[in-house]
Amino acid sequence: MTERLTEAARRAALEMLPNWRALPDRDAIARTLTFTDFDAAFAFMTRVALIASRHDHHPDWHNVYNRVDLVLSTHDAGGLTNRDIELARAIDAVAAAVSPA
Numbered sequence: 001m002t003e004r005l006t007e008a009a010r011r012a013a014l015e016m017l018p019n020w021r022a023l024p025d026r027d028a029i030a031r032t033l034t035f036t037d038f039d040a041a042f043a044f045m046t047r048v049a050l051i052a053s054r055h056d057h058h059p060d061w062h063n064v065y066n067r068v069d070l071v072l073s074t075h076d077a078g079g080l081t082n083r084d085i086e087l088a089r090a091i092d093a094v095a096a097a098v099s100p101a
Contacts, residue, residue: 004079013085019095020072020088027079028060028071029088033095035066040098044068047094057083059091 004027005013014022020029035041041063048070052058060071070091072084 002074002077002081002083004074004077004081005085010080013080017085017088017092019092023071026071026073028073029080029084030069030071031088031091032070033068035068035098038065041066041068044094044098047098048091051090051094052087055083055087055090057087059087 020031023030062069074081074083
């Protein structure tokens with residue numbers, strides 16, 4: 001099983017992920033992206049879905065029209081792990097490539 005991050009490791013990781021925020025009510029990180037329209041949001045989600053499937057680690061997400069809300073936490077570890085940090089970095093790379101609004 002993957003180990004949860006220590007508080008120091010969590011803070012250090014979030015410093016390297018400026019678009020992500022810690023959730024106050026859950027051991028998880030979150031990010032919201034806004035795109036030009038539904039098609040752009042869906043294209044982003046498709047790219048992230050393919051990456052997540054390859055890593056067998058999937059985000060909790062919600063999509064409304066041009067907005068995508070993501071939450072990352074490793075369920076079987078009960079909180080934030082390196083798997084979440086790695087997926088957040090990959091999501092950031094996809095977001096940079098598809099240019100959110």
